[in-house]
Amino acid sequence: MIGQFGGMYRRAVVTLVPPVVAGAITVGVLATLAHRLPDQVVGSGGIVEAMPWSRVLVDGLVWSILTLIWGVIWLYVRRRVQGGQRWIAATTWVGSVLIVGYVLQLVVRNLDLAGSPSRPAPWWTSPFAVVPVLAVVALVSWWAMGPDPEQPEAAGRPRPGAPRLQLSGGERALFARTVFSRRGLASALLWAVLTVWQAVFGAGTYLVVALFALVAIIAAAQSWARVLVDEHGVHVIQPLLRRVLVGAELRTVVEARAGTLDPRALPRATYGAFHMPRQSGYRATAGGEMLRLQLSNGREFIVTVPGAATAAGLVNTQLDRRRATAGDDRC
Amino acid sequence: MLIRIDPTSAVPLGDQVAASVRRAIADGQVVAGEKLPPAREVAESLGINLHTVLRGYQRLRDEGLVDLRRGRGAVLTSAATSGRAGIAERAAELVNLARSMGLGEQDVLGLVRSAFQQG
Numbered sequence: 177m178i179g180q181f182g183g184m185y186r187r188a189v190v191t192l193v194p195p196v197v198a199g200a201i202t203v204g205v206l207a208t209l210a211h212r213l214p215d216q217v218v219g220s221g222g223i224v225e226a227m228p229w230s231r232v233l234v235d236g237l238v239w240s241i242l243t244l245i246w247g248v249i250w251l252y253v254r255r256r257v258q259g260g261q262r263w264i265a266a267t268t269w270v271g272s273v274l275i276v277g278y279v280l281q282l283v284v285r286n287l288d289l290a291g292s293p294s295r296p297a298p299w300w301t302s303p304f305a306v307v308p309v310l311a312v313v314a315l316v317s318w319w320a321m322g323p324d325p326e327q328p329e330a331a332g333r334p335r336p337g338a339p340r341l342q343l344s345g346g347e348r349a350l351f352a353r354t355v356f357s358r359r360g361l362a363s364a365l366l367w368a369v370l371t372v373w374q375a376v377f378g379a380g381t382y383l384v385v386a387l388f389a390l391v392a393i394i395a396a397a398q399s400w401a402r403v404l405v406d407e408h409g410v411h412v413i414q415p416l417l418r419r420v421l422v423g424a425e426l427r428t429v430v431e432a433r434a435g436t437l438d439p440r441a442l443p444r445a446t447y448g449a450f451h452m453p454r455q456s457g458y459r460a461t462a463g464g465e466m467l468r469l470q471l472s473n474g475r476e477f478i479v480t481v482p483g484a485a486t487a488a489g490l491v492n493t494q495l496d497r498r499r500a501t502a503g504d505d506r507c
Numbered sequence: 508m509l510i511r512i513d514p515t516s517a518v519p520l521g522d523q524v525a526a527s528v529r530r531a532i533a534d535g536q537v538v539a540g541e542k543l544p545p546a547r548e549v550a551e552s553l554g555i556n557l558h559t560v561l562r563g564y565q566r567l568r569d570e571g572l573v574d575l576r577r578g579r580g581a582v583l584t585s586a587a588t589s590g591r592a593g594i595a596e597r598a599a600e601l602v603n604l605a606r607s608m609g610l611g612e613q614d615v616l617g618l619v620r621s622a623f624q625q626g
Contacts, residue, residue: 341509347511348512348513349509483536
């Protein structure tokens with residue numbers, strides 16, 4: 177129990193400290209360098225070409241506070257979903273870096289400047305530099321959240337009526353299926369087009385271009401996955417990155433079932449890997465075949481995948497074997 | 508696609524991997540253009556050697572069902588139709604049966620040839 181609270185405390189600190197630091201850096205940098213900055217910010221890149229430094233300060237603080245509030249709200253909403261909390265941390269870290277980057281590039285361009293025109297934007301404000309940096313920041317936040325708390329081990333075997341496969345004594349099996357989300361792909365393409373449009377014709381700052389590009393990359397990565405079922409559990413893997421997007425270890429699975437996803441069961445825009453208070457999983461299609469796992473913590477793991485009945489049969493057969501072996505060990 | 512192997516079987520593990528893929532093609536579970544799971548992933552999941560899985564994939568390539576390219580993985584070719592996979596699967600079963608009965612390649616080819624002539 178102490179470990180669980182320790183984990184929650186760590187996750188709250190990791191998620192909420194970056195926006196506070198971003199706000200502090202904004203105030204600190206502007207206060208320290210105030211005597212070396214001109215009266216007006218030149219080349220702010222926004223709608224107005226020049227604005228007072230107080231506006232930059234307020235913008236930085238307001239965005240830091242909004243990022244903090246975003247983190248608090250989502251941490252509360254996703255308090256029982258450890259996997260989902262990692263995404264919240266990634267957003268607050270990325271948001272904080274963008275806020276600090278925005279303020280710093282304005283300071284660098286205006287430091288000791290006598291008047292207009294301002295210096296050109298530094299190279300590190302290019303989307304080609306910003307996007308990789310944000311990706312690294314997101315990965316570091318992912319790591320900083322620490323390991324997921326241990327899920328309780330499921331007990332008992334799946335019900336007699338649950339689907340099963342006929343496997344002989346020493347036989348091993350693996351279910352693998354690649355799934356595409358057309359909606360996810362369309363969303364990625366839309367964001368990619370918006371990114372190019374914003375970079376070429378848009379009046380927005382580098383922040384907007386970087387954010388659009390990041391969303392496009394994430395949407396593309398989420399639109400294509402491989403579902404793998406083996407004696408370790410059910411995992412949804414991003415084939416290009418070879419990383420697990422979502423998964424359920426076999427030891428935490430109570431029972432697997434196959435069914436049809438009711439499109440109304442999940443929010444309309446929920447595609448790709450998702451984490452919700454009662455369910456998590458991966459959705460590629462609006463409806464269709466679905467593998468549904470009942471987990472030991474009372475939650476459900478859902479994956480839309482063709483051949484779900486075979487996958488469910490394999491999971492239950494592996495569970496029978498695992499629990500039988502555990503029973504033998506106890507004797 | 509379900510890949511099954513039985514280490515206690517007399518059939519080589521690589522052939523069992525190939526047979527699973529043929530069955531999946533024959534059942535329409537996978538279609539031309541689809542990628543097979545990476546050999547490394549299959550080997551890790553099934554607890555067998557990577558080269559064993561690659562041997563199975565190479566057998567499928569020799570049958571024209573799979574295109575193996577470095578960096579692209581194993582992709583089902585346009586020849587990977589249910590009919591062709593079904594014939595390849597039965598041919599593999601025939602060879603295994605012939606081996607278990609002590610028959611050689613020429614014996615089986617002779618039998619197949621005479622079956623064609625009778626048909």
